[in-house]
Amino acid sequence: MTASIISGTEIARQIREELKQEIIELKAKHNLVPGLATVLVGEDPASQSYVGAKEKTSIELGIYSERIDRPEKTTQEELMALVDRLNKDPKIHGILVQLPLPKHLDETEVLYAINPKKDVDGFHPVNVGKLMIGEPDYLPCTPHGIQQLLIRSGVQIEGAEVVVVGRSNIVGKPIANILLQKRPGANATVTVCHTGTRDISFHTKRADILIVAAGRPKAVTADMVKEGVVVIDVGVNRVGKTAEGKAILVGDVDFEGVKEKASAITPVPGGVGPMTITMLMLNTVRAAKLAAGLA
Ligand code: L34
Numbered sequence: 514m515t516a517s518i519i520s521g522t523e524i525a526r527q528i529r530e531e532l533k534q535e536i537i538e539l540k541a542k543h544n545l546v547p548g549l550a551t552v553l554v555g556e557d558p559a560s561q562s563y564v565g566a567k568e569k570t571s572i573e574l575g576i577y578s579e580r581i582d583r584p585e586k587t588t589q590e591e592l593m594a595l596v597d598r599l600n601k602d603p604k605i606h607g608i609l610v611q612l613p614l615p616k617h618l619d620e621t622e623v624l625y626a627i628n629p630k631k632d633v634d635g636f637h638p639v640n641v642g643k644l645m646i647g648e649p650d651y652l653p654c655t656p657h658g659i660q661q662l663l664i665r666s667g668v669q670i671e672g673a674e675v676v677v678v679g680r681s682n683i684v685g686k687p688i689a690n691i692l693l694q695k696r697p698g699a700n701a702t703v704t705v706c707h708t709g710t711r712d713i714s715f716h717t718k719r720a721d722i723l724i725v726a727a728g729r730p731k732a733v734t735a736d737m738v739k740e741g742v743v744v745i746d747v748g749v750n751r752v753g754k755t756a757e758g759k760a761i762l763v764g765d766v767d768f769e770g771v772k773e774k775a776s777a778i779t780p781v782p783g784g785v786g787p788m789t790i791t792m793l794m795l796n797t798v799r800a801a802k803l804a805a806g807l808a
Pocket of ligand 1: 559566634655749787790
């Protein structure tokens with residue numbers, strides 16, 4: 514079998530089209546303009562690229578966007594004061610602090626300080642807890658994007674054997690949580706593998722849907738999957754540069770090998786990445802509606 518390609522670029526485009534219409538209506542009917550603040554501390558090139566895409570997309574959709582860049586040497590106090598100001602700003606419905614922060618900063622303290630109602634990343638413990646009990650206000654962007662990729666490509670999730678490789682707070686744990694909820698587009702049997710798993714292949718070979726967020730190229734190879742599996746590759750690894758100086762990106766899955774056995778697979782780039790950005794826009798619209806009592 515040669516896999517069909519699940520295009521995140523295309524599905525993200527569809528969702529952005531839907532959001533654009535919704536934003537026009539919110540403005541026309543309620544004079545409501547969703548507002549997003551994106552905060553980047555330091556100069557990590559990958560983070561700059563992602564935050565740049567977030568800002569650009571919000572402007573394209575008609576979201577009010579405030580981009581805040583702070584130098585590497587920013588102190589914890591300065592960052593906390595910034596979050597406090599954004600918490601109080603009525604034009605701002607969503608606050609995104611791009612991770613990872615420089616090492617001298619306390620990430621947890623910053624994430625805890627964001628008003629949960631403006632936490633469009635879904636990283637605040639209140640929102641993590643709400644997801645866990647099946648009452649989410651915001652689903653975290655990458656896992657929500659993964660769920661939408663599966664739903665919109667017609668993949669049967671209910672009853673499926675889903676195997677997740679990776680247990681991070683931003684991908685592995687929340688995607689496992691989302692897909693095990695008792696609701697449409699979920700209700701799967703979920704297994705989570707990680708660095709402490711004795712035999713990863715034993716689990717990955719059983720997967721109908723395999724979600725890989727291991728953070729390492731070729732973490733999953735063809736011998737580790739069964740014929741017909743649907744593969745979602747969350748990895749974005751920079752493995753070098755082209756002659757023109759552009760970063761070469763690969764996922765966590767050995768795409769060339771695995772695509773010969775899978776029924777469907779996401780590419781890198783153009784898979785989960787564009788969905789992460791789009792779901793942030795969706796959460797920002799939702800935050801504006803929640804603040805206005807419209808959701
Ligand atoms: N607070 N920090 C916070 N929220 C997030 O949701 C993120 N994440 C992760 C890192 N830190 C975060 C992102 O935004 C990962 N991530 C992210 C976002 C976008 C893309 C990849 C990761 C993306 O657009 N990837 C493109 C390639 C972009 C490129 O050329 O560099 C793709 O097609 O995969």
